[in-house]
Amino acid sequence: xxxxxxxxxxxxxxxxxxxxxxxxxxxxxxxxxxxxxxxxxxxxxxxxxxxxxxxxxxxxxxxxxxxxxxxxxxxxxxxxxxxxxxxxxxxxxxxxxxxxxxxxxxxxxxxxxxxxxxxxxxxxxxxxxxxxxxxxxxxxxxxxxxxxxxxxxxxxxxxxxxxxxxxxxxxxxxxxxxxxxxxxxxxxxxxxxxxxxxxxxxxxxxxxxxxxxxxxxxxxxxxxxxxxxxxxxxxxxxxxxxxxxxxxxxxxxxxxxxxxxxxxxxxxxxxxxxxxxxxxxxxxxxxxxxxxxxxxxxxxxxxxxxxxxxxxxxxxxxxxxxxxxxxxxxxxxxxxxxxxxxxxxxxxxxxxxxxxxxxxxxxxxxxxxxxxxxxxxxxxxxxxxxxxxxxxxxxxxxxxxxxxxxxxxxxxxxxxxxxxxxxxxxxxxxxxxxxxxxxxxxxxxxxxxxxxxxxxxxxxxxxxxxxxxxxxxxxxxxxxxxxxxxxxxxxxxxxxxxxxxxxxxxxxxxxxxxxxxxxxxxxxxxxxxxxxxxxxxxxxxxxxxxxxxxxxxxxxxxxxxxxxxxxxxxxxxxxxxxxxxxxxxxxxxxxxxxxxxx
Amino acid sequence: xxxxxxxxxxxxxxxxxxxxxxxxxxxxxxxxxxxxxxxxxxxxxxxxxxxxxxxxxxxxxxxxxxxxxxxxxxxxxxxxxxxxxxxxxxxxxxxxxxxxxxxxxxxxxxxxxxxxxxxxxxxxxxxxxxxxxxxxxxxxxxxxxxxxxxxxxxxxxxxxxxxxxxxxxxxxxxxxxxxxxxxxxxxxxxxxxxxxxxxxxxxxxxxx
Numbered sequence: 001x002x003x004x005x006x007x008x009x010x011x012x013x014x015x016x017x018x019x020x021x022x023x024x025x026x027x028x029x030x031x032x033x034x035x036x037x038x039x040x041x042x043x044x045x046x047x048x049x050x051x052x053x054x055x056x057x058x059x060x061x062x063x064x065x066x067x068x069x070x071x072x073x074x075x076x077x078x079x080x081x082x083x084x085x086x087x088x089x090x091x092x093x094x095x096x097x098x099x100x101x102x103x104x105x106x107x108x109x110x111x112x113x114x115x116x117x118x119x120x121x122x123x124x125x126x127x128x129x130x131x132x133x134x135x136x137x138x139x140x141x142x143x144x145x146x147x148x149x150x151x152x153x154x155x156x157x158x159x160x161x162x163x164x165x166x167x168x169x170x171x172x173x174x175x176x177x178x179x180x181x182x183x184x185x186x187x188x189x190x191x192x193x194x195x196x197x198x199x200x201x202x203x204x205x206x207x208x209x210x211x212x213x214x215x216x217x218x219x220x221x222x223x224x225x226x227x228x229x230x231x232x233x234x235x236x237x238x239x240x241x242x243x244x245x246x247x248x249x250x251x252x253x254x255x256x257x258x259x260x261x262x263x264x265x266x267x268x269x270x271x272x273x274x275x276x277x278x279x280x281x282x283x284x285x286x287x288x289x290x291x292x293x294x295x296x297x298x299x300x301x302x303x304x305x306x307x308x309x310x311x312x313x314x315x316x317x318x319x320x321x322x323x324x325x326x327x328x329x330x331x332x333x334x335x336x337x338x339x340x341x342x343x344x345x346x347x348x349x350x351x352x353x354x355x356x357x358x359x360x361x362x363x364x365x366x367x368x369x370x371x372x373x374x375x376x377x378x379x380x381x382x383x384x385x386x387x388x389x390x391x392x393x394x395x396x397x398x399x400x401x402x403x404x405x406x407x408x409x410x411x412x413x414x415x416x417x418x419x420x421x422x423x424x425x426x427x428x429x430x431x432x433x434x435x436x437x438x439x440x441x442x443x444x445x446x447x448x449x450x451x452x453x454x455x456x457x458x459x460x461x462x463x464x465x466x467x468x469x470x471x472x473x474x475x476x477x478x479x480x481x482x483x484x485x486x487x488x489x490x491x492x493x494x495x496x497x498x499x500x501x502x503x504x505x506x507x508x509x510x511x512x513x514x515x516x517x518x519x520x521x522x523x524x525x526x527x528x529x530x531x532x533x534x535x536x537x538x539x540x541x542x543x544x545x546x547x548x549x550x551x552x553x554x555x556x557x558x559x560x561x562x563x564x565x566x567x568x569x570x571x572x573x574x575x576x577x578x579x580x581x582x583x584x585x586x587x588x589x590x591x592x593x594x595x596x597x598x
Numbered sequence: 599x600x601x602x603x604x605x606x607x608x609x610x611x612x613x614x615x616x617x618x619x620x621x622x623x624x625x626x627x628x629x630x631x632x633x634x635x636x637x638x639x640x641x642x643x644x645x646x647x648x649x650x651x652x653x654x655x656x657x658x659x660x661x662x663x664x665x666x667x668x669x670x671x672x673x674x675x676x677x678x679x680x681x682x683x684x685x686x687x688x689x690x691x692x693x694x695x696x697x698x699x700x701x702x703x704x705x706x707x708x709x710x711x712x713x714x715x716x717x718x719x720x721x722x723x724x725x726x727x728x729x730x731x732x733x734x735x736x737x738x739x740x741x742x743x744x745x746x747x748x749x750x751x752x753x754x755x756x757x758x759x760x761x762x763x764x765x766x767x768x769x770x771x772x773x774x775x776x777x778x779x780x781x782x783x784x785x786x787x788x789x790x791x792x793x794x795x796x797x798x799x800x801x802x803x804x805x806x
Contacts, residue, residue, distance in 0.1 A: 497631075
């Protein structure tokens with residue numbers, strides 16, 4: 001039996017006479033309760049074939065402080081949209097904002113006119129007007145939806161989608177919870193963006209200091225320190241926006257407000273985890289409870305048990321847990337470890353487990369500049385490694401010339417970190433680095449997770465449950481460089497911002513293509529393509545997993561195979577909202593359109 | 599989307615032998631990633647007297663690489679003399695996190711001068727920052743009216759320790775050592791002025 005205790009039972013209870021009795025248990029939430037003025041946290045469900053969503057300005061109470069937000073049907077997150085594979089759905093979106101809005105159905109395979117990206121696939125939804133989305137539901141799984149207009153996603157314009165499969169679900173579970181992660185700031189998102197333009201490190205409170213050196217907390221070798229300083233790169237610059245500006249929410253609740261998901265001991269509980277944050281990558285774990293990953297980005301994978309996983313913005317993971325008769329803490333620690341979102345899984349209301357302290361902040365190393373010489377599959381201690389021990393290098397995977405001679409010592413100081421001859425685009429002001437030796441990092445768990453003492457998911461652990469229907473080998477490979485300038489907070493692809501009107505990436509309809517995303521920056525970029533799934537090239541052949549959003553690690557690359565089977569214009573961008581806003585976005589054009597001559 | 603910033607790098611009081619002084623060094627910019635309008639000002643003086651130096655620059659700033667901007671424009675001095683200059687310089691961040699501002703000036707009298715400012719932030723803790731700073735002034739010719747001699751005319755070494763309450767608001771204390779060289783030193787001594795010396799400074803660094 002699938003008993004959905006969706007988002008928050010308190011939402012429903014509080015609206016009824018039960019509110020008074022719950023108030024004592026949940027003071028923060030109860031105090032924020034003020035229907036019609038302040039957006040409620042969590043939401044009800046929209047199910048069926050004819051749905052309506054109203055986007056409107058709302059105030060939103062976070063830990064007792066009220067900020068300005070955009071809510072859908074009066075709640076943050078927006079209502080759960082529950083669809084059924086194989087059916088058609090009509091969703092009328094009423095815009096009650098004083099500005100344009102839009103809804104993008106993240107990960108859904110819809111006709112491009114229904115994809116909801118203003119300026120790419122449709123004109124947007126004007127202030128005080130309605131747009132009706134209408135599309136067939138061609139898939140199942142966990143997805144989400146959000147605004148693609150301006151920076152509205154930062155202020156609450158997001159919600160979960162569950163699509164129930166037409167046939168039997170390969171995942172057996174007794175109960176499900178949506179766990180939607182987000183980040184909240186009381187700064188106006190435009191003010192936040194211009195702060196980053198004025199001083200990109202402004203939110204970093206974990207920089208390396210003399211104190212760190214004296215207390216032995218700086219793991220960098222002298223060579224690495226010099227390298228970073230020479231390149232004007234900060235090895236602690238892991239997140240642009242940190243807990244200095246953010247509160248981290250789970251289903252709209254801060255750690256203090258402690259959203260709680262209930263279960264009966266021994267049940268198989270399916271957690272549908274969605275990272276709807278604007279600018280935050282999270283590391284997820286539930287101390288004391290192993291996590292079995294069963295799906296990612298809505299697509300089923302062979303069950304794999306881990307203790308922790310990193311989730312990029314806009315990725316989704318479905319996991320199964322089997323909790324005992326005790327409370328557990330669901331920990332969503334930010335990638336830079338400046339803060340965390342916290343929720344509770346418990347057999348009864350009011351129970352809590354201990355919240356672990358934040359772990360030591362991660363520090364970027366040579367490998368994150370794309371200049372490590374070891375096997376990329378293994379986490380390793382660079383300082384302990386002789387630079388000559390390059391036995392495991394995959395030369396063919398480098399594809400960029402300048403491969404070191406195995407066994408020959410290498411002087412990093414002479415390595416060119418911005419070699420314009422390595423790339424085919426103009427390397428200008430907006431490009432502060434070209435990774436000299438980018439490598440396949442799909443075997444890495446993510447920044448800061450190499451040595452955490454337990455099992456952490458990597459992309460190589462993901463194996464699709466069913467082989468993808470198109471197994472043709474790609475006919476060509478295009479290299480796409482993720483580029484930026486940390487000092488000026490400029491972000492681009494192949495050195496050009498979207499505002500510079502770069503050429504779209506053009507694919508012939510049904511072409512099978514390999515896209516190599518090469519990260520020439522020192523930040524992890526969750527890259528998202530609209531209207532398609534990539535097959536993530538991770539060595540699992542026909543069963544390579546399907547992803548709509550892929551984290552590309554600093555100094556690394558990811559190979560992604562794609563069947564360009566959806567004609568139209570599609571957005572392709574970094575899902576860090578302020579990177580996209582700064583220009584890290586392109587259009588993918590697939591032609592001919594329906595009914596058009598080839 | 600254009601952005602803007604106002605940085606008051608130094609707003610300080612200077613305690614020294616003789617009459618205490620004040621000093622302001624501020625800049626503001628407005629524009630996009632590549633091109634910006636950049637304003638700079640420096641005002642220096644002794645309490646209770648007219649400012650000894652008051653200059654204002656309006657520059658077009660153009661990014662020439664990831665870290666450096668070429669800056670060209672005009673400078674207007676209200677003190678010590680009313681004078682106009684053309685300005686050509688570079689401003690940016692050099693390897694090892696060294697901030698550089700170097701400019702050459704051509705005055706409406708045909709005098710050529712130059713100035714190089716270099717500073718570096720050393721992070722002692724997350725909030726405590728030690729900033730060494732060097733300023734060198736050069737002239738291509740003697741300008742006796744302004745007590746400037748040719749060559750390296752004067753140098754200033756500063757060491758400021760600031761406490762960032764928040765990144766935007768940081769009070770500081772420090773020391774400053776100034777010294778005039780060559781003809782500059784001679785001009786100043788002739789006029790009965792000090793050719794340099796130590797100063798204790800206390801002030802505020804802030805930006806919006």
